[in-house]
Amino acid sequence: MPLLRCLSWIAFLLSATAAAAEDAVVRGLDYIPLAVKDLEQAQADFEALGFVLKPGRPHANGLRNTHAKFPDGTEIELITALSASDALSSDYIEWLQRGDGPAFLGFFASNPKALKERLALQNLSLERVFFSRRQHSPTDRPEHFAHPNTAFALSGVWLAGAEAERRLLPLLGANPVEAPVCSPFGADAAAYSLPEARVVFLPAKVQLVPGRSIVGVTLTVRDLQAARHVLETGRVAIARPPGCEGRSLWVGPNAAHGLWLEFHQPTPP
Incomplete structure (x- = not known):
């Protein structure tokens, strides 16, 4: 009987985990725009970090960008603004006055209708968070994913002082998990798991620039x-x-122009 109960409990946990994954409106990360003053220097620095960069396209508002892309549709976008010609470029110009750094956080939501319904039930202010469906461009080529550092996914984000996001994520399907011990931020952390990513919450005191939560x-x-x-x-x-x-x-x-980068190789099952 003890063995039977143990097997039943394992089956329950597996079914609960599967149900939680199915209930997750947010599946993982989409992309993170990393604002930089000098795009050419940032490109050279990220190439030294082992990334292959895909050139961006011209923007009417003067934004310039390049992409470190991964096969699952996640990416880090290096982006700069030449002038304040509209609301978005003005935002980047103002952001860069305090130095390079990640300007927005994109989450992957494959079902916009379900996301809209879930968000409508909440009353949270998310100023620099967006939700998208990941972009798989027809111009993506295998060589764009052949990073010498062997990175193949943007699989986690570390947030400091992001209280609204910490309240929201469990409502969108994230589950609390054990906080990682490998980090330069100290032991005061809480972590949540999404089907394709992990989000770690840290105290505001570890922000690299006051008011910027993505560290x-x-x-x-x-x-x-x-x-x-x-x-x-x-x-x-x-x-x-x-x-x-x-x-x-x-x-x-x-x-890394205003954020910490963790290169992580998962332990084989």
């Missing part, structure tokens, strides 16, 4: 040693916080 992102890599080799070849400083035990490498905001 780091996690990139899943196939080969952490290959990522290490690329970083060392590019003479990029690698941070080694306690608790990582060979699972992750961290690159600081000076090298």
Whole structure:
């Protein structure tokens, strides 16, 4: 009987996890626009980090961009504004007055109707968060995903002082999980899991710039040693916080234009 009860409990947990995944209106991350003053310098720096960058397209409002894209549709967008010609470009110009850094956070929501219905029940102010369906461009080519650092997905984000997002995510299907111990931010953290990403919440005191909540992102890599080799070849400083035990490498905001980058290789099942 004890074994039977144990198996029944495992079956219950598996079914509950599957149900939670099905209930998740937000599935993971979409993309993060990283605002930079000098796009050419940022491109060179991200190439030194081991990314292949896909050139962006001309924008009527003077925005210029380039993309570090991944096969699942996630990406980091490097973006700059030449002039304040409309509301969006004006926002970027103002944002960059306080330095480079991630300007918005995009979540992946494959069902806009369900998302709209769920959001209508809430009364939360999300100023720099958007929801999208991931863009798979017909101009994407396999070489755009062949990053020397072996990254293949934007799989996590680290938020400091983001109380509205912390209240909202569980309502959109995120589940609380054990907080990661491998980070440069200290032990005071809470984590939530989405079907395709993890979101870690930190106290506001670890914000790199006051008022900016996005302090780091996690990139899943196939080969952490290959990522290490690329970083060392590019003479990029690698941070080694306690608790990582060979699972992750961290690159600081000076090298990554205003945010921490975690290169993480999952433990094989």
